[in-house]
Amino acid sequence: MGANLYFIGGGNMPTAIIEAVRRKSDSYPVDHIRVEEISEARAAFLKDTYGVEPAQPTDTPDADIVVIAVRPQDDVAGVAASVAKRFDPAKTTVVSIVAGYTIAKLEQSLGEGWRVVRIIPNTLTTVDYGYSGAALNANARQEDVDAFLNTFGKVLYVEERLIDIITGFYPPNIVYHFIDAYVDAGVLAGLPRDVAKAIALDTIIGGTEFLKQKDVLPQVLLNINNSPGGVGITEAYTLNKTGFAASVQTAVLAAVERTTSLGANAK
Numbered sequence: 001m002g003a004n005l006y007f008i009g010g011g012n013m014p015t016a017i018i019e020a021v022r023r024k025s026d027s028y029p030v031d032h033i034r035v036e037e038i039s040e041a042r043a044a045f046l047k048d049t050y051g052v053e054p055a056q057p058t059d060t061p062d063a064d065i066v067v068i069a070v071r072p073q074d075d076v077a078g079v080a081a082s083v084a085k086r087f088d089p090a091k092t093t094v095v096s097i098v099a100g101y102t103i104a105k106l107e108q109s110l111g112e113g114w115r116v117v118r119i120i121p122n123t124l125t126t127v128d129y130g131y132s133g134a135a136l137n138a139n140a141r142q143e144d145v146d147a148f149l150n151t152f153g154k155v156l157y158v159e160e161r162l163i164d165i166i167t168g169f170y171p172p173n174i175v176y177h178f179i180d181a182y183v184d185a186g187v188l189a190g191l192p193r194d195v196a197k198a199i200a201l202d203t204i205i206g207g208t209e210f211l212k213q214k215d216v217l218p219q220v221l222l223n224i225n226n227s228p229g230g231v232g233i234t235e236a237y238t239l240n241k242t243g244f245a246a247s248v249q250t251a252v253l254a255a256v257e258r259t260t261s262l263g264a265n266a267k
């Protein structure tokens with residue numbers, strides 16, 4: 001018998017999760033995926049594209065896992081209170097993907113005795129890279145969610161205080177920004193865009209693979225590559241002078257702060 005999954009909110013992130021779950025049906029069989037989604041058009045799209053069953057806020061089906069996937073600015077407390085009325089804490093684990101929304105707030109709306117797992121899902125859901133961060137409340141057990149979470153990437157079980165930091169730190173956006181700037185740099189220097197893109201992508205994948213093989217920090221390889229008075233150290237000096245590292249670090253800190261403030265302001 002497969003698992004029964006119930007999603008509340010059928011936006012971009014749960015859709016990516018559903019796609020990944022479907023792809024991993026050999027290792028994680030599911031009998032039912034139901035989605036409760038306010039927008040009828042979105043619910044119809046999910047039914048047509050992924051065969052998921054549209055559900056209503058009055059439904060009371062069996063569910064091994066209920067995923068709360070509305071936005072922080074939506075009525076998260078109302079959704080959690082509705083879950084508490086309709087599902088059975090002895091059977092169902094509540095997984096929240098709502099950025100910044102704490103386990104304590106969820107427990108307050110759900111009431112006592114619920115297994116609650118707060119995750120920040122990895123967005124590289126279909127390429128088997130990237131980590132989701134997951135924090136468990138006192139009742140939750142890793143075995144209740146591990147197979148599900150592993151359908152959309154790797155999982156890091158962490159203390160809840162690290163979840164907001166992972167949320168700000170891990171999205172691939174920063175890599176996309178870097179690739180964008182890097183490709184433009186090649187074009188600026190005179191390369192055709194397709195050539196610049198091909199070189200940039202292979203350099204990033206190859207550089208990452210090499211770092212993993214060597215199992216060292218980048219500084220070790222930079223020390224080897226940057227010979228005295230050479231091209232590499234000239235580029236390093238220019239990056240330092242223009243504040244490259246500070247720019248990346250400031251952006252990540254701002255993203256972490258934004259996550260925390262979104263959660264703090266959530267209902």
Ligand SMILES: NC(=O)c1ccc[n+]([C@@H]2O[C@H](COP(=O)([O-])OP(=O)(O)OC[C@H]3O[C@@H](n4cnc5c(N)ncnc54)[C@H](OP(=O)(O)O)[C@@H]3O)[C@@H](O)[C@H]2O)c1
Pocket residue numbers: 008009010011012013014015036037038039042069070071072074075079097098099100120121123
């Ligand atoms: N996208 C990401 O990369 C990402 C990554 C990590 C975590 N998250 C978290 O995942 C959650 C969902 O993000 P998303 O990108 O999927 O958002 P999204 O695309 O904006 O989708 C949210 C959906 O939930 C619906 N909704 C709102 N209240 C509802 C309710 N009470 N019952 C049923 N449906 C409801 C919305 O309908 P209306 O538009 O009609 O209101 C909308 O279709 C957020 O909390 C976000 O913080 C997202």
